[in-house]
Amino acid sequence: MSANQQSSNATDKKFNRGMMLRLLVVVALMFSFGYALVPLYKKICEITGLNVVTTRDLYGGQVKNTQVDKTRTITVEFDSNARGPFAFRPVKRSMEVHPGEMTTIVYEVANGQARDISAQAIPSYLPKLATQYFKKIECFCFKEQTLKAKEAREMPVVFVIDPDLPKDVKNITLSYTFFEIGTPVAQAPQGPLDAQPAGAGKGI
Structure with a gap:
C-alpha cells in the first residue's frame, strides 16, 4: 500500500470518528431536551394559567384540583324525564362543584322494548340565567341516540x-x-261524516 493510500485511510478514519462523536453529542442533547420539556411545560402552565380546570370521575368522585374558584361552591341538581318506553335517570341526584372545575355526571338509560328505539335529549336549566354559564363539553344531548x-x-x-x-x-x-323520535303518528279514522263536504248534513 502506498503512502498516499495510507494517509487517505487515516484521514477517513479520523473523519468517521469525529462524525460519530458529533452524532453522539446530538443524541445526548435531544434526550436532555426531552426531559427538560416536562418541567418547562409545567412552569409555562403555572405562569400562563393554562391548567385551569380539573376533572371528576364518572360518578362524581373528586380528583385532585389545581386552579379553580374554591371560594365558591355550587350545588348542581340533576333531574330526568322520560317520554318513551325506556327508563332514564342520573346516577347521582346532586353534586357540589366549584366554578371553573370540570365535572362529569352520568345518566343511565335502558330500553325495555324488543325493538330498537331512537331518542333525543333536550336539556333545561333552573334558574334560566344559568343557561349561559353552564358549559357542556361532552353530552349525549348533542346528537340522536x-x-x-x-x-x-x-x-x-x-x-x-x-x-x-x-x-x-x-x-x-x-x-x-x-323522548322517543321517529315513531309514526296515528291518523284519526275517517267515518262517513268525515268524507262529506263542508256544510253537508246541515239544515238549510
Whole structure:
C-alpha cells in the first residue's frame, strides 16, 4: 500500500470518528431536551394559567384540583324525564362543584322494548340565567341516540360552570327530557261524516 493510500485511510478514519462523536453529542442533547420539556411545560402552565380546570370521575368522585374558584361552591341538581318506553335517570341526584372545575355526571338509560328505539335529549336549566354559564363539553344531548332492543347504557355529561356566574346563584338544576323520535303518528279514522263536504248534513 502506498503512502498516499495510507494517509487517505487515516484521514477517513479520523473523519468517521469525529462524525460519530458529533452524532453522539446530538443524541445526548435531544434526550436532555426531552426531559427538560416536562418541567418547562409545567412552569409555562403555572405562569400562563393554562391548567385551569380539573376533572371528576364518572360518578362524581373528586380528583385532585389545581386552579379553580374554591371560594365558591355550587350545588348542581340533576333531574330526568322520560317520554318513551325506556327508563332514564342520573346516577347521582346532586353534586357540589366549584366554578371553573370540570365535572362529569352520568345518566343511565335502558330500553325495555324488543325493538330498537331512537331518542333525543333536550336539556333545561333552573334558574334560566344559568343557561349561559353552564358549559357542556361532552353530552349525549348533542346528537340522536339509538338504543338497541333491551339495551342499557351509561351516558356521560362533562361540564364546567363559568366562574362569571352571578354570586347570588348557589343552586342550579340541570334537567333532561329524553323522548322517543321517529315513531309514526296515528291518523284519526275517517267515518262517513268525515268524507262529506263542508256544510253537508246541515239544515238549510
